[in-house]
Amino acid sequence: MVFELPKLPFETTALEPYMSAKTLEFHYGKHHQTYVNNLNNLIKDTDLAAENLENIVLKTAGKEDKTAIFNNAAQAWNHSFFWSCLTPNGGGALPEGKFKEAVLHSFANEEKFKDELKSAAVSQFGSGWAWVVADKDKIKILKTGNADTPIAHHLTPLLTIDVWEHAYYLDYQNRRPDYVQTLIDKLLNWHFAASNFSAL
Numbered sequence: 001m002v003f004e005l006p007k008l009p010f011e012t013t014a015l016e017p018y019m020s021a022k023t024l025e026f027h028y029g030k031h032h033q034t035y036v037n038n039l040n041n042l043i044k045d046t047d048l049a050a051e052n053l054e055n056i057v058l059k060t061a062g063k064e065d066k067t068a069i070f071n072n073a074a075q076a077w078n079h080s081f082f083w084s085c086l087t088p089n090g091g092g093a094l095p096e097g098k099f100k101e102a103v104l105h106s107f108a109n110e111e112k113f114k115d116e117l118k119s120a121a122v123s124q125f126g127s128g129w130a131w132v133v134a135d136k137d138k139i140k141i142l143k144t145g146n147a148d149t150p151i152a153h154h155l156t157p158l159l160t161i162d163v164w165e166h167a168y169y170l171d172y173q174n175r176r177p178d179y180v181q182t183l184i185d186k187l188l189n190w191h192f193a194a195s196n197f198s199a200l
């Protein structure tokens with residue numbers, strides 16, 4: 001299988017002024033593309049060339065001799081997922097339904113849930129990701145370092161925030177908390193998270 005860069009679910013200008021076209025041109029067009037290219041080169045003529053992306057992540061997770069493949073496969077998966085977590089006119093209140101009910105069962109209230117997500121995103125030391133995941137009927141928040149991904153730990157991702165510097169440095173420089181707060185207020189696609197939860 002040769003992997004391709006998936007299409008963005010919006011125009012590169014669609015998230016302005018909160019995430020610039022310039023950021024997306026580099027983040028999607030250069031960084032994400034490079035993970036896909038590296039992965040294709042690394043799996044060429046190996047047994048993994050026959051596998052889908054999720055299986056490659058699962059089969060290489062925790063294997064020291066497969067670190068480069070894991071890193072590029074997991075980053076390819078994480079970024080494809082991340083683009084669907086963003087939408088123009090996103091953020092704001094959680095949509096009514098099963099996902100919101102589960103959030104309210106797992107956290108004191110919606111505000112606490114979002115505070116915990118922000119705190120995970122801001123406190124991840126160095127590069128990584130903050131996640132909303134489903135663990136059976138519970139909603140949990142966690143963070144992962146570098147390329148690590150909940151799918152490698154058999155958890156179901158519902159939503160993620162990329163906190164690598166390449167995700168925000170052009171627009172926010174070192175102000176990661178401002179970037180995270182802006183995503184929470186303006187860009188997060190809670191309908192995508194809710195549909196991932198409904199699909200379980």
Ligand code: MN
Nearest residue numbers: 162164166167
């Ligand atoms: Mn990224």
